[in-house]
Amino acid sequence: MPRRAAVAFILLTVLLDVVAMGLIIPVLPAMVVQFMAGDTPAAAAIYGIFGIAWAAMQFLFSPLAGALSDRFGRRPVVLISNFGLGLSYVLMALAPNLVWLFVGRIIAGITASSISAATAYIADVVTPEKRASSFGLIGVAFGLGFVLGPALGGVLGAVDLRLPFWTAAGLSFANAVYGLFVLPESLTPERRQSFLWRRANPVGSLILLRCHPELSGLSMVHFLYTLAHNVFPSVFVLYAVYRYGWEERTTGLVIAAYGLASILVQGFLVKPFVARFGERMAIMTGLCCAVLGFVMYGAASSGAMLWIAIPVMALCGLYGPASQGLMSHRVSPSEQGQLQGALSSIMGITGMVGPGVFTLTFAHFISPERSDSAYTPGAPFLVAAGLVVIAGILAWRVTRPATLDAAISPATPPLNT
Numbered sequence: 001m002p003r004r005a006a007v008a009f010i011l012l013t014v015l016l017d018v019v020a021m022g023l024i025i026p027v028l029p030a031m032v033v034q035f036m037a038g039d040t041p042a043a044a045a046i047y048g049i050f051g052i053a054w055a056a057m058q059f060l061f062s063p064l065a066g067a068l069s070d071r072f073g074r075r076p077v078v079l080i081s082n083f084g085l086g087l088s089y090v091l092m093a094l095a096p097n098l099v100w101l102f103v104g105r106i107i108a109g110i111t112a113s114s115i116s117a118a119t120a121y122i123a124d125v126v127t128p129e130k131r132a133s134s135f136g137l138i139g140v141a142f143g144l145g146f147v148l149g150p151a152l153g154g155v156l157g158a159v160d161l162r163l164p165f166w167t168a169a170g171l172s173f174a175n176a177v178y179g180l181f182v183l184p185e186s187l188t189p190e191r192r193q194s195f196l197w198r199r200a201n202p203v204g205s206l207i208l209l210r211c212h213p214e215l216s217g218l219s220m221v222h223f224l225y226t227l228a229h230n231v232f233p234s235v236f237v238l239y240a241v242y243r244y245g246w247e248e249r250t251t252g253l254v255i256a257a258y259g260l261a262s263i264l265v266q267g268f269l270v271k272p273f274v275a276r277f278g279e280r281m282a283i284m285t286g287l288c289c290a291v292l293g294f295v296m297y298g299a300a301s302s303g304a305m306l307w308i309a310i311p312v313m314a315l316c317g318l319y320g321p322a323s324q325g326l327m328s329h330r331v332s333p334s335e336q337g338q339l340q341g342a343l344s345s346i347m348g349i350t351g352m353v354g355p356g357v358f359t360l361t362f363a364h365f366i367s368p369e370r371s372d373s374a375y376t377p378g379a380p381f382l383v384a385a386g387l388v389v390i391a392g393i394l395a396w397r398v399t400r401p402a403t404l405d406a407a408i409s410p411a412t413p414p415l416n417t
Contacts, residue, residue: 007134009183010121013078014141016175017115020085020168022149022259024092026252027157027164029237034161035098041363044238046098048359050105051234055351057109062116062344069117070193074124075185077117079176084111086172093165116344123328124186135328136321139266143317146259154252209342217398218327223346224391225287225319228294228384230354235362235380242366243377244303254306261314270321279322280399286319287392294385298378326399357383 029047036043069077085108092104119138126134153164209219240246240254274282293313300306324343331339358380365379376382 007122007125007137010118010186011137011141013082013175013179013183014115014118014138015145016171016178017082017085017118018142018145019149019152020089020171020175021112022146022255023153023156023164023168023171024089025146025150025233025255026154026237026248027161028092029241030157030248031095031101031161032098033238035101040238040242041367044235044359044363047238048234048355050102051230051355051359052352053102054105054109054112055348055355057106057348058112058351059345059348061110062348063342066116066120066339066342066344069120069187073185073187073192074117074121075179075183078121078183079179081111081117082172082176082179084108086169086176087111089165089169089172093162093169119324120339121186124191134321135324136266136270136317139270139317139321140263143259143262143266147256147263148259150252150255150259152252154247154249154256157248157252215327215330217394218323219342219346221283221287221391221395221398222323222343223350224387224394225290226347227350227354227357228290228387228391230350231294231358231380231384234355234358238359239362239377239380240303240306244306246303250303254310257307258310258314261311262317265314265317266321270318273318274322274325279326280401282318282322283326283395283399284392286316286322287388287395289313289315290319290388291385291392294381294388298381298385300378 028050029043032047032050033040033043036046065077065081088104088108088111091107092101095101095104119135122134122138152167156163156167209215236255237251240251246254270282273285277285289312293309293316296309296312297306300309327343328339361380361383362377365374365376
């Protein structure tokens with residue numbers, strides 16, 4: 001199958017997956033608040049536990065999915081993931097209490113592995129020099145999904161909090177049926193590798209990053225950056241409702257606006273920017289914009305100020321495709337799934353740490369016991385900005401051409417400077 005058609009197929013799969021995930025973003029925190037009888041600080045802590053549990057499942061099962069995709073191909077992993085996600089959304093739609101809601105979230109965490117398999121799929125079908133721009137297209141699919149999903153979820157949630165879950169379930173099942181009949185396999189049999197548990201467990205998958213010294217520093221930058229971005233799924237909806245009095249519809253539209261801005265950055269800016277300035281400058285520019293954006297979010301005393309921060313924050317989208325492109329062409333074709341599993345494990349670790357850090361920070365700084373001087377609703381975003389500052393300092397060091405070139409073989413594509 002032509003590469004362009006294969007990429008289009010997998011991007012549609014990612015889009016449907018992300019729309020389904022985005023649908024429940026505006027309403028899941030609201031359901032937790034509802035089950036907690038409107039106690040926002042307590043709901044923030046409980047919602048943090050939900051986030052930790054989801055990330056723990058990602059940490060445990062993403063490496064397994066990556067290793068299985070290297071052995072059996074990307075297609076079956078994507079299909080199983082989508083069927084599983086559909087079942088999880090049905091369970092959450094029917095949840096009569098927090099326990100059922102929690103179990104549904106656990107299942108979603110276990111089965112939400114199609115994104116890492118999709119990223120490996122892209123690496124299978126495009127040449128190394130085009131991977132950064134192709135990963136940017138995945139970012140476009142993400143952005144479009146987060147435009148459509150949260151906006152629709154906010155509208156549907158205003159009708160009934162459970163309606164977005166049913167819609168997400170329908171999309172996930174439709175995605176699975178689409179993949180079953182249309183999505184081709186990208187990993188040919190001769191490029192597959194045997195399944196080994198030492199590569200399929202979280203610790204084993206992370207060893208891949210240690211086996212390639214040039215990836216160690218980049219993976220630490222990825223860890224800090226991803227940890228910082230956990231502030232959005234952890235507290236943004238609670239923050240916006242608490243500080244600005246927004247309803248689900250408004251928060252959904254704001255998330256959608258950010259998604260639209262991300263589409264513009266990753267769809268139209270990443271490719272020419274990387275071609276003109278290289279991966280390193282794209283990484284540094286994205287990190288700098290992330291710091292500024294987080295500070296603006298945390299300091300926004302009104303909803304109008306937060307809207308101004310959206311285009312600045314969207315420019316951090318330069319970081320992801322450039323970073324993944326830099327890492328992906330430093331491993332072999334048979335290790336792409338393992339690499340994406342390792343990166344998903346890092347996301348799982350940050351997902352276990354981040355919700356606790358940010359929800360507890362939020363709850364602490366809005367507690368009725370806080371003095372006026374200590375009352376800082378935007379504190380979680382300021383903490384995120386600090387994490388990205390550290391990531392930027394490290395990235396500046398580890399992406400120097402001399403640092404990377406000293407760690408790679410002459411056959412490895414050089415850093416685009």
